Amino acid sequence: MDMIAGRGNMAEQNTDKAAKVDTLSDRRVRVSTRDVCVFYGEKQALYDVSIDVPDRAVTSFIGPSGCGKSTFLRCINRMNDTIEGARVTGKIDLDGDDVYDPSLDVVELRSRIGMVFQKPNPFPKSVYENIAYGPKIHGLANSKSDLDEIVVSSLRKAGLFEEVKDRLHEPGTGLSGGQQQRLCIARAIAVGPEVILMDEPCSALDPIATAVIEELIDELRENFTIVIVTHSMQQAARVSQKTAFFHLGKLIEEGPTEQIFTNPVHKQTQDYIMGRIG
Amino acid sequence: MTDINMQQTGSEASRKRLEIIRASLSRRHRAEAIFKGLGIAAIVLALALVGTLFWQVFSKGTPSLFQSTLHLDITFDPEVVEVGPAPEAGSGLSPAEYEEAYLDWRRALALVNWNELIANAIRDVSGTEIDGGDVRALVDNNAGLVLRSRFQDNPDLLGQTVPMDLLVSANGDNWLKGTIDRDLPDERQQLSADTRNLLDELRADDVITMDFAWHLFTNVDSRTAPASAGLAGAFMGSLYMMLIVIVLAVPIGVASAIYLEEFAPQNRITDLIEVNINNLAAVPSIVFGLLGAAVFINYFHLPISAPLVGGLVLTLMTLPTIIIATRAALKAVSPSLRQAALGLGASKTQMVFQHVLPVTFPSILTATIIGVAQALGETAPLLLIGMNAFVASVPASPLDQATALPVQVYLWQGNENRNFFEARTSAAIIVLLGLMLVLNAIAIFLRTRLERRG
Numbered sequence: 001m002d003m004i005a006g007r008g009n010m011a012e013q014n015t016d017k018a019a020k021v022d023t024l025s026d027r028r029v030r031v032s033t034r035d036v037c038v039f040y041g042e043k044q045a046l047y048d049v050s051i052d053v054p055d056r057a058v059t060s061f062i063g064p065s066g067c068g069k070s071t072f073l074r075c076i077n078r079m080n081d082t083i084e085g086a087r088v089t090g091k092i093d094l095d096g097d098d099v100y101d102p103s104l105d106v107v108e109l110r111s112r113i114g115m116v117f118q119k120p121n122p123f124p125k126s127v128y129e130n131i132a133y134g135p136k137i138h139g140l141a142n143s144k145s146d147l148d149e150i151v152v153s154s155l156r157k158a159g160l161f162e163e164v165k166d167r168l169h170e171p172g173t174g175l176s177g178g179q180q181q182r183l184c185i186a187r188a189i190a191v192g193p194e195v196i197l198m199d200e201p202c203s204a205l206d207p208i209a210t211a212v213i214e215e216l217i218d219e220l221r222e223n224f225t226i227v228i229v230t231h232s233m234q235q236a237a238r239v240s241q242k243t244a245f246f247h248l249g250k251l252i253e254e255g256p257t258e259q260i261f262t263n264p265v266h267k268q269t270q271d272y273i274m275g276r277i278g
Numbered sequence: 279m280t281d282i283n284m285q286q287t288g289s290e291a292s293r294k295r296l297e298i299i300r301a302s303l304s305r306r307h308r309a310e311a312i313f314k315g316l317g318i319a320a321i322v323l324a325l326a327l328v329g330t331l332f333w334q335v336f337s338k339g340t341p342s343l344f345q346s347t348l349h350l351d352i353t354f355d356p357e358v359v360e361v362g363p364a365p366e367a368g369s370g371l372s373p374a375e376y377e378e379a380y381l382d383w384r385r386a387l388a389l390v391n392w393n394e395l396i397a398n399a400i401r402d403v404s405g406t407e408i409d410g411g412d413v414r415a416l417v418d419n420n421a422g423l424v425l426r427s428r429f430q431d432n433p434d435l436l437g438q439t440v441p442m443d444l445l446v447s448a449n450g451d452n453w454l455k456g457t458i459d460r461d462l463p464d465e466r467q468q469l470s471a472d473t474r475n476l477l478d479e480l481r482a483d484d485v486i487t488m489d490f491a492w493h494l495f496t497n498v499d500s501r502t503a504p505a506s507a508g509l510a511g512a513f514m515g516s517l518y519m520m521l522i523v524i525v526l527a528v529p530i531g532v533a534s535a536i537y538l539e540e541f542a543p544q545n546r547i548t549d550l551i552e553v554n555i556n557n558l559a560a561v562p563s564i565v566f567g568l569l570g571a572a573v574f575i576n577y578f579h580l581p582i583s584a585p586l587v588g589g590l591v592l593t594l595m596t597l598p599t600i601i602i603a604t605r606a607a608l609k610a611v612s613p614s615l616r617q618a619a620l621g622l623g624a625s626k627t628q629m630v631f632q633h634v635l636p637v638t639f640p641s642i643l644t645a646t647i648i649g650v651a652q653a654l655g656e657t658a659p660l661l662l663i664g665m666n667a668f669v670a671s672v673p674a675s676p677l678d679q680a681t682a683l684p685v686q687v688y689l690w691q692g693n694e695n696r697n698f699f700e701a702r703t704s705a706a707i708i709v710l711l712g713l714m715l716v717l718n719a720i721a722i723f724l725r726t727r728l729e730r731r732g
Contacts, residue, residue: 082620084544107623115621121614123633133632134622184618191622 024242024256027054030195030225031076036090038071038080045071048090049251051244053195058217058226060236060257063246064272069229072246073197075099076227077113078106094195111138114188116198120180122172122187127164130172130183131155134191150190157223158186159216178209182216189224196220198228202235214239233273237261245269335711339704345505346446346454347489348417348480350399353439354429358394361386364433387430392422396444403485406476415473418445420503445493446486448504448698450477454486457697494705498670499686504695507702509709511672515585515665515680516654516713522589522676523596523653528646530593531600538601539608540630559598566595567659575663583664586676591663592653599652603645607638640725647721651714657684683710 031053038046046068053059061069071080078099080086092099099109111134122130131151132141141147151168155161160182164175172183181201188196198217202210217226217239230236236243237257244254245268253260253269264270365371365379393413400416401407408416421444428442429435445451449468452458454477464471480486497508542548570591574580580587611634619629660666666685673680681689687706693699 077621079617079621082616107625110621110623115617117614117617117621119614121612121618123615123618124637133624137622137624137628187618187622 024054024057027057029053030055030095031227032093033072033076034091036072036075036088036092038068038075039087039089040083041085045249046075047250049246051251051254053225053227054242055225056221056223057242058221058228058240059242059244060240061227061229061244061246062231062233062236062272063252065231067246068249069244069246070199072251073199073227073229076195077110077115077197079115081106111191112193113195113197114191114193116181116184116188116196116201118200119204120177120184122175122180122183124171124173126169127155127172127175127183128168131187131190134187138191140192154186154190157189157220158182159212159219160186176209178205178212181205181209181213185213185216185220189220193224195225195227198226200229200231203231210235233261245272247272335704335707338701339706339708341455341457342701342705343491343494343708344488345491345494346451346481346486348444348446348486350396350403350442350444350485351439352395352399352425352442354435354437355395355398356437358398359390359429359436361390384430387426390426392425395425396421400476400480404476404479404483406479408472408476412470412473412476414447415469416447416450416476418447418503418505420500420506421445423503443489445505446477448695451505452695452697453477454481457701494702495709498672499668499681499689500670501668504693504698507690509683509686509706511669512681512683512686512706513709513713514672515588515669515685516683516710518585518673518676518680519589519592519682520650520654520717522586523592523650524646526589526593527596527600527649527653531597531646531649532604532642534597535601535604535608536630536635539605540626540634555598555601559602562658563595563656564658564662566591567662569594570659570663581677581679583667583669583679583681584677585665585673585680585682587663588660588665588680588682589676591659592656595656595659596649596653599649600642600645603648604638604642607641607645608634610641611637636728639728643721643725643728647718651717654714654717655684655710657682657688660685661688683713 029052032051034050036046036049037044049068049072061073063069074080075088076092076094076099080088088100094109094112097104123133125133128151131154132147135141135147135150141150152161155164160179163179164183167174172180175183181204185196185201201217202213205213214235217228220226221241228236228240240257242254243257243260245252245260245264245266247268253264253266255265260269261273264273361383364383365376367373367376371379391410393410396413396417397408397410400413413421424444425442428440446454449458450473453460453469453474458468467474469477477486493506494508495513496510497506498511499509500507538548538551570587574587574590575582580590615633615637616629619633620626624632660682665681666689667679667681668689669679669681671678683706687703687710690699690703690706693702
């Protein structure tokens with residue numbers, strides 16, 4: 001019962017949002033994938049996933065554990081390259097550039113697609129160094145003052161500046177879990193990516209820290225295209241405009257969030273949202 | 279009613295379950311207590327053994343840090359030191375003539391009976407008349423050399439009286455320290471009864487005192503004058519070898535480990551290399567000595583007994599340890615740190631050198647220290663490349679002949695004057711342990727500093 005009531009509320013919220021952001025279909029497609037399959041050795045983990053990620057909106061991937069949503073997310077910035085025996089087929093485009101084109105430098109790709117991981121993973125360096133690292137390696141700052149500016153503005157965008165301004169030179173690992181995750185978001189922002197991938201960014205956080213991050217994600221979509229993997233349906237409903245439901249390595253259904261949550265086409269989607277599977 | 283019955287049976291069942299759990303609990307607690315007891319016993323045993331070892335080494339070694347020293351007023355009597363004045367450079371002599379005159383003068387010095395000066399000084403202090411043979415039994419064999427070089431450095435001493443410290447002979451030191459049984463009959467004593475009495479007398483009069491044996495650290499090994507034998511040569515030999523091991527094994531080992539762990543493709547060849555490295559770590563060290571003798575000495579014609587060869591052999595021996603430990607440290611770095619770097623667009627090299635390596639630095643340092651300490655204590659391979667040769671000079675470079683501290687321990691352990699060299703051996707072990715402690719202290723200092731910074 002609660003579930004259904006909650007769903008009703010969410011639907012209302014989302015209608016509000018939809019009115020604000022107009023229809024997603026009008027938006028430019030930032031990342032488009034066609035027939036993406038992933039194999040780990042002999043085992044196929046993902047089957048023919050085709051989806052478009054709209055510009056300056058939050059797209060969420062939901063589904064039960066092991067459904068392939070994280071695997072798919074990691075295809076977009078080629079983090080799967082680092083896994084021994086992983087093989088990706090199909091086509092993924094970022095603004096029309098083939099992500100898997102052999103002539104495309106993966107380092108350049110990752111400067112265009114930032115990533116935030118499940119567990120906050122700041123470098124064991126100072127807060128400042130954490131954020132300055134990306135701009136430094138990509139040569140984005142010409143001077144110390146440039147770098148200072150990037151650090152401060154990234155921290156501001158991640159809503160962390162006020163909390164850490166007095167301890168910029170203390171280790172980033174000394175912050176609380178939620179602060180660490182926002183530090184990781186600030187670190188990703190500092191490089192100026194077009195797309196930010198978030199792999200269950202709140203799963204290691206308490207509800208209050210989660211709420212802060214969700215609010216932040218909502219703000220960030222003004223400037224960034226965000227793809228978020230989450231196992232929390234409420235979170236998907238709260239932060240995303242587009243939702244894709246994965247099950248057993250297949251993309252079952254995708255569409256505007258309010259449609260997925262109020263009027264899913266497939267029975268599996270409905271079962272998952274109702275809490276019958278997963 | 280049925281509800282109550284069910285509850286009762288339910289509570290009965292749960293009580294039974296509880297009893298079973300309690301029974302198993304006491305069993306588990308017993309197992310825990312036994313394990314804990316065994317652990318404590320193991321630690322106590324280990325501590326006792328280490329304690330015994332240290333007590334043995336220190337109780338035996340400490341006495342040899344203090345050695346019987348004769349304090350005599352030596353008169354450079356012109357009747358005994360029958361040499362002309364030392365030739366002076368520039369006093370109307372050509373350089374060649376001066377050179378020759380100086381050599382003549384030194385030859386004359388070598389013929390002087392310096393022991394007579396010592397005999398005179400002892401007569402003055404004790405009233406006992408002794409001959410050259412007694413002097414040789416009483417003072418260390420190089421006492422005459424000490425006097426000669428003192429005079430050679432300062433010819434103005436002729437006719438003067440100066441206080442000098444001379445080492446008592448090894449046998450004399452044994453007698454005074456009691457490391458030889460004082461109750462043994464005359465025919466089994468190393469020293470004559472007269473000499474023994476004289477020693478006791480001089481000791482009672484404080485002419486002989488137990489002074490700190492600085493020469494142990496500044497002199498080289500000596501066979502003719504065992505009392506003045508020191509560790510300086512072996513210490514320097516070990517130091518050179520350690521430097522070579524650190525300079526060669528650490529960069530090569532760490533670089534190989536990084537390449538194998540982070541960059542090398544996983545295939546047959548790298549598997550083979552990995553198996554071989556693991557096997558090399560288990561190869562007896564003496565085999566590395568054979569390899570060194572065959573390759574470095576026979577093939578590359580590097581000098582025999584040189585710390586350079588020793589250092590190279592020990593480097594080969596240490597490499598597997600450092601590679602294996604570094605690889606383990608790299609493997610232990612959490613994948614999330616790697617992902618963080620890669621996700622930001624760091625290249626693989628940047629990830630390894632800017633993030634992974636700094637985190638593993640403390641472990642690598644520990645591995646290095648363990649490897650180097652192991653190399654420092656290694657004896658067997660050095661025997662095969664001639665570093666057990668008797669070397670009576672401090673090596674000035676890694677290419678000079680030298681020996682090493684553990685080899686010195688081995689050599690002294692085998693010396694025929696057991697009574698004297700048993701303590702010496704322990705003293706050498708103390709120095710070896712001290713060197714290792716210093717090394718470890720440096721490593722711990724560096725590690726805590728790096729960890730704090732990280």
